[in-house]
Amino acid sequence: MTPERWQRLQELFAAAIELPDDERAAYLAGLAGDDAELRDELARMLGAHDPDSTWPRPAGAEAPDPMVGVTLGDYRLESLLGAGGSGAVFRARQLSKDRAVAVKVLRTAPGGARTALERFKREALAAARLSHPNLVRVHYFGRDEGRDYLVMDLVDGPNLRDRMAACRALGPDDPAPPGPDLRDPRACAALVRDLARGLQHAHAARVLHRDVKPRNVLIAPDGAPRLTDFGLAKDLELADLTQSGELSGTPQYMSPEQARAVRERIDHRTDVYSLGAVLYELLAGRAPVEGDTTAEVIHNILHRPVAPLYRGHKYVPLGLALVCMKALRRDPDKRYATMEAFADDLDRFLAGGSVHATKQNLVERAGERLVDRRVLMKLVPAAGVLGIAGGLALFQGARVVQARGLRPRVEVLVPGVAEARVSLLPLDRHHLPAGPERELGVARGGRLAPVVVPEGNARVLVRTEGGASSEHQRDFTPGTRAVIEARPRVTRDLTDGMLSVAARAGVRPYVFEMRPQGEAMERFDEPVDVAPFLIDAACVTNGEFRAYLAATGRRHLDHWSDGWKAVWDDPPREDWDALPVVDLRMEDARAYAEWMGKRLPTALEWELAAGAYDAPRWTDEASAQEWNARYVLGFPALAVWEPTGAVSTGAAYLEYAQTARGAGRATAAGFHDPFGNVAEWTETRVPTALPGAPSAAHHVASGAWHDRLEEADRATWLHVWRPGFVVESPQDTGFRCARSL
């Protein structure tokens, strides 16, 4: 279509939709003078015209802004403030009194409408009875225009979640915006004390909140916190409206008994826990329990002890930490018995007195590690009979069993080798030794039966009598059952095509981090010493990988698409076998390396070998541009950023990839493509606990076609980091191997 035709089409369309439906056909017919093609196009557009649909955005994605301007009863909705679980909240004007209020309109959800309405009404009933400066007052519950709505005080301020983010963005010396300065633990304590007083009032009126969380706390212009959204509130006077087993509440702030959905055990101490969780996050900067999925969060609430505040959080005063941890005890009986007791202890802390909360003793902590003390007592009735001492012994015995069940194990297979020693070297985040090497055992007859290993990042080392060895990097997490297949080799048999990199002291490793909130952080770590190693001069090629597949009885990797398999079987390029192999998962790259008797390089090793820590750097713009042009980065596939002409990664590979050992693209030491031809997997993990990200997020070194080297004089010039979760098996990422010396 030409822009002119499109212009004309738009005009005709605008005129046509002004007409009533039954006149449109006549209008179309009347366009006889115009060409038929245009008329058909217009007819199709009119056929597809649906002014009310939100298409093509996802269903339910539309902000309910059609409600703005609507009057419900005495209230005119003025603007959308936000949307929550049960409905949208608007700033509104009460016409008879000419005052600003907040109106929450129940979202009409098909299917779930009844439950939602019951819940909504319950909120109204429960909250309307409450009047406290730290609770958002509910004034009215009504129905108009087929909509159920709730009228509340308008709190003109951010919620606590946003306030936390704003305070976190401040430097230590920046002045705080008006309101509580959440960098100050005392301000946090005072804020939580106020909320506790509000909840104390609610509990006295026999109303539980059950969904206490930062988002439900609004900060009024005078700085006072006010709790809102009694959407899950349980009125103890009323019969329970929800079906038992239904999960309600936001997982991170949910109490263990709530997570277990054992209805009869939910009482006011549930709110004590959730408010404790809010305090914890205020002080620690993260929720006491985290996880990638709702299921994981719930699992962690039930099974993982909250990391004590007084361990890693030096700036939290001990008294306040003790108060917080007491509110967060797994066993409701061990928490503050009432909201009032919680608030009183916070007052004691604020007044400079000593708090009533104490550290948990060992038995209590053991209890927290276990499923639940009461569950245990049910399972082991003898504990009650044996008395405290006997019960305790059983208790601790059970803890050991439990711990064994979770500890990671490794099994080592060494096919065709009669005897090999297996040991373990703990590693730090840079994959540098973090402790002494320890023996795991001897593999006889080609196998070492599963042995328990400590948690954490480590290298398993396999050595034979004849001086052959192999290395296997693994991150041992609880529950890991690793099976390693080792093919020990003698180092001198592997040096072909590998560069030797000398030991280097005082290197400050570059670190890229993704914080849980998603911020990307870059920094340089403390100086470290790096041991000598070998690294492939170039990436593993298609030809080499093909040979490996054949040797392991395969033609393709299972996950390859039919299209990629076809390309692999009948390559469109002459130099195919010399191109770096791509479309591998990190595990595939590692498996190849270990098959070869090598391992993947760490990010630090890769950078050292590529010369990233050498001086002088590429400091002038001109040479940066030259390298930019010569070393692939910044090819026209940059068009993936443009609205037109996106180039797929696979297509870009076919177009732009260069042979792995191409001339003129190596460092003086012979390291090929330091700026990337394809990007490369490394063993180093991205230090992050990003919600939603799978655990296998590995650093990717260098760059590929769509990446661009913008500034050569930056310390980060060599890095285009892409944690592996973006694409599990990217078509712009290959790898090379390394081996310790």
Place this chain on the structure above:
Amino acid sequence: MEGTGGGRIERLLRAVEEGDRAARDELIEVLQPELRACASRMMRGQDRGHTLQATALVNEAYLKMFSRDHPHFSDRKHLLATAARAMRQILIDHARRKGRDKRHADGERTPLDNIALEYEGNGVDVLSLDEVLRDLATFDAEMARVAELRVFGGFSFEEIATIEDLSLRTLQRRWSSTKAWMASRLL
């Protein structure tokens, strides 16, 4: 929202252009709520999972936007438009990968899968949509940008009118015909 007004962002953008690393960190912090809002507007769905989906999308958008180490965003509007583009690209890449990678067919769903499903639930195939948008861009680049902001960025018409410097009325009239044209191609 306090402290995230255009002035502060534009000041930070200038500092970032001049290579100020601290400003970049600050910018990311400041933009976090905007991008999150952008992502969650895209999928203001019913279930709880959508928070995680929005987070995943924002994180990936960051990676796309900042992986080049030196973003040139002339102003906040440009940056938000870039965010919408990054999100589009992420969904497209994801859809391509899905098409190619049948392993996921019966495996667990990733947050991106869920986002894609929400689009599909509304009769939209992300890849076809992308093609139609590219087609549109050949004769009406402005409305192609609007469509991108609307569909992938989740911006309101008020915001888009500001970003594209159009009157709200003009925008809505033109969007109406553009949407009908797109629908006639896709539905």
